[in-house]
Amino acid sequence: MDRDDSWRVIAAHRLALADLLAPLTDAEWDTPSLCAGWRVRDVAAHVALAPQPPGLGAMLADAVRARGSFHRLNHDISVRHAAARTGAQLVAELRAHASSRRLPAVTNYRNILFDLLVHAQDMAVPLGRELPMPRDGALAAASRVWGMGWPFWARRRLRGMRLVATDVDWSAGAGAEIRGPIDALLLLLTGRTEAVVHRLSGPGVAALSAGPTRGRPV
Template sequence: MDRDESWTVIAEQRRAVADLLAGLTADEWETPSLCAGWRVRDVAAHVAMAPQPPGTLTMAAEALRAGGRFHRLNHDLAVRYAARPTADLVAELREHAGSRRLPAVTNYRNMLFDVMVHAQDIAVPLGRRLSMPPEAAAAGATRVWTMGWPFWARRRFRGIRLTAIDTDWSVGSGPEVSGPIEALLLLLTGRAAALPRLTGAGLSRCR
């Protein structure tokens, strides 16, 4: 997918997340997401913050507070932002859905898989369905497979062949694991919730 196509999907995913969130109860906002230690509210805040990132000085101060740990930095920023009224988070997602502004440390290829995966982090534990375009999911899966940190997917799934059943995508070699490309993308990014949607001789090694 090219840059413009990717940004179109990013905007669509942000709007879809906003529409889902708008109908949640107070308890559902507090539901644990697929990200360990993150509530639905926290993931929503993270997605809402992406097109309106803090300034360089703020980020430097937050990095110091987090002891230089990237995951802690992300978590703490999201939790603090999640204290905002839920209606504000929904409104911001809609207002900035089409924004192409990016945090300094990332790019649109990373943003593409990030928003799709986080949409599922919210939807799956709530028993809701958000569609993920197969072509975009394949682009995201390829990006995760090749990027190394923070997922190290190629190393973690060494000796396994991953194959999508709904689009032309496969990587690796060895016993096969197959399923929908969106489930494979979730697997590559460390979401065990993808496992029930996958089959194949290599599945036991993925567990």
């Protein structure tokens, strides 16, 4: 997908995510997400913040408080944002900024695409709700994550395995085959093994238990 196609998918999925989150009860907002140590409301705040990046000064101050840890920085900013808002306010932010193309200075639209698609599942799966991924978006996201190093190190974690999508024309790696729909493979690539292993097949699946099973926002 090109830039404009990617932004159209992002806008539509932000709105779909807002629709999924809108009817949640307070208890459901506090459901643990697929990201260890993050509640649904914290991940929602993380996604809502993407088109509302803080200023450089605020980011530097938060980075100092996080002692240089990018993951701690993300966590602290998201939890603080979630604590200051109701679930309804987070939903309103997702809707209000759905079409925004603003980005944090440290990222780009390709990363925002997979960030949104994966984190939407981080919330939907433990809530027991369905939020289908657009296949073209999931395919572009899987290709992006496979080509990256940090923070997922997918090629290193899945060395000796060949991933084959069963619903689109996509494959990567070499070795014992793992087959599954592209959305499940994207979650596997980003470390959400436990959530998708039941949707995968092939001789390589047996080796997956040795790797990370949960994700975290990036």
